[in-house]
Amino acid sequence: MTLKLLKAPSQNSGYLGKDDMHRRQLLALAATASAQLISGAPKKDMIVRAARPEDLEMTLPNFRHAITPIENFFVRSHHYVPKVELNDWRLAISGQVTTPATFTMADLKKMPRVELVSVLECAGNGRALYEATVPGLQWEYGAVGNGRWAGVRLADVLRRCGIKQPAIEVLFDGADVPIGKMPEFKRTVPLNKALHPDTILAYEMNGEELPVAHGFPLRLIAPGWAGDSWVKWVTKIEVLDKEFDGFFMKTAYRHPGKNVSPGSAVDPAKMSPLTSLRIKSVIASHQDGAVVPLGPIKLWGVAWSGESPLSAVEVSTDNGRSWRPAAVRASGGKYGWSQWSYEWKPGQEAYYQVMARARSAGGDSQPFVPEWNPSGYAHNAVPTVGIDVANTPPASGLKPANPALTEPPAEFKSTCMVCHGSDVIEQQRLTRGQWEREVDKMVRWGADVKPEFRSQLVDFLSNRWGIRPRK
Numbered sequence: 001m002t003l004k005l006l007k008a009p010s011q012n013s014g015y016l017g018k019d020d021m022h023r024r025q026l027l028a029l030a031a032t033a034s035a036q037l038i039s040g041a042p043k044k045d046m047i048v049r050a051a052r053p054e055d056l057e058m059t060l061p062n063f064r065h066a067i068t069p070i071e072n073f074f075v076r077s078h079h080y081v082p083k084v085e086l087n088d089w090r091l092a093i094s095g096q097v098t099t100p101a102t103f104t105m106a107d108l109k110k111m112p113r114v115e116l117v118s119v120l121e122c123a124g125n126g127r128a129l130y131e132a133t134v135p136g137l138q139w140e141y142g143a144v145g146n147g148r149w150a151g152v153r154l155a156d157v158l159r160r161c162g163i164k165q166p167a168i169e170v171l172f173d174g175a176d177v178p179i180g181k182m183p184e185f186k187r188t189v190p191l192n193k194a195l196h197p198d199t200i201l202a203y204e205m206n207g208e209e210l211p212v213a214h215g216f217p218l219r220l221i222a223p224g225w226a227g228d229s230w231v232k233w234v235t236k237i238e239v240l241d242k243e244f245d246g247f248f249m250k251t252a253y254r255h256p257g258k259n260v261s262p263g264s265a266v267d268p269a270k271m272s273p274l275t276s277l278r279i280k281s282v283i284a285s286h287q288d289g290a291v292v293p294l295g296p297i298k299l300w301g302v303a304w305s306g307e308s309p310l311s312a313v314e315v316s317t318d319n320g321r322s323w324r325p326a327a328v329r330a331s332g333g334k335y336g337w338s339q340w341s342y343e344w345k346p347g348q349e350a351y352y353q354v355m356a357r358a359r360s361a362g363g364d365s366q367p368f369v370p371e372w373n374p375s376g377y378a379h380n381a382v383p384t385v386g387i388d389v390a391n392t393p394p395a396s397g398l399k400p401a402n403p404a405l406t407e408p409p410a411e412f413k414s415t416c417m418v419c420h421g422s423d424v425i426e427q428q429r430l431t432r433g434q435w436e437r438e439v440d441k442m443v444r445w446g447a448d449v450k451p452e453f454r455s456q457l458v459d460f461l462s463n464r465w466g467i468r469p470r471k
Ligand code: HEC
Pocket: 053, 077, 078, 079, 135, 136, 137, 179, 180, 181, 182, 415, 416, 417, 418, 419, 420, 424, 425, 428, 438, 439, 441, 442, 445, 446, 447, 448, 449, 461
């Protein structure tokens, strides 16, 4: 198979090239130009967490859709997007099977078609909301979407090849190619999840051919599970009789399964892979700090609960003292999200802390305090939005970023701007220790950090992008 990397957005535009363009037009374009994408038409309204490889977050207003439109659906890419030619593409099944086989897309489309709605949420969604900061993409609320997925049951494909008795898990590999010395993005799911009738290999999203940013031509759909299991651009599936020990199973995407003290490191061997999504609600109608006039206010958002159906959403407008049920409308099966709304009549001009809390049929609900873990996964604390019901202009509640600025050392660009831009670095707010660990990780992935330059580099990074001042 030939794999061609698509051009990075910085190289493909020519879009802002006209010298005579009026400054105001330039400003208006700047917001969307950064969302000129390698993988399709320009997308509006997306928060670009990284332009290359592409990581895009959905904005709050787009939570209004029952099914998230493809153009608003978040994108998470570990590596650059591979260009797959359908004619050359094959799905190869190997490992603990009686008859290893390869399938073309036409072969798969002859098998029974299954369609389901499921939330897809990035494991790191909400990472930016942990008060003790965590390295990684600083997702807030929108690394999640509700998609309608169609394809074939994974179990149907595997059973065609005959699963052998010692099988315990199934390994998925995509056509994407690692950057530098970064490990390949390969993931396993346990055999019982792989054979579940709702686990599918999807070739369609929202009734359209699977878009390239979402894994064209084939993506694993692990309904109710975090996005790290939803491998994109699948080309190889291997049935294993022992636990896979690749980086993205044994080191990354692991959770301690208990509270650990904020800022600490935990040995990956003492953590477990992420599986089911946690119950969670989002308030999408208002941003924190919104100022609205006195009168009836409609609060709304969405909620979901992994593999156990959602049973209720409750709203508090008095800092969590009292709770009232919201109206809830499901949008597609037990794995889809539900939309909730609440008609609120604030009694007087005041600053209100509005909260939403979801409950599952299994009796689970959301914690009030985020449960910190070293990679900032699975954030599902009760969302709290401050709403100022008043006719006065907003007081700026935003705290300044760390003011201790220094100029970047000359080597910074040549050492760190090789595989990606400065955007992934600028969005971090880390302690010196966390920056040291980041730099060490980059060295392991192929960054050429001269030993005599390391400490100067870490000083600069932690001065410029140090921890946020406390709220
Ligand atoms: C050999 C290629 C390479 C070089 C050189 C490199 N990085 Fe990275 N870095 C990556 C890749 C690849 C990612 C994104 C991985 C992903 O999306 O999962 C990344 C991500 C990051 C992130 C985001 C947080 C994370 O851990 O995913 C930070 C911060 C970062 N790099 C800092 C740096 C700094 C500082 C330097 C210079 C010392 C540097 N990088 C040099 C490959 C590189």
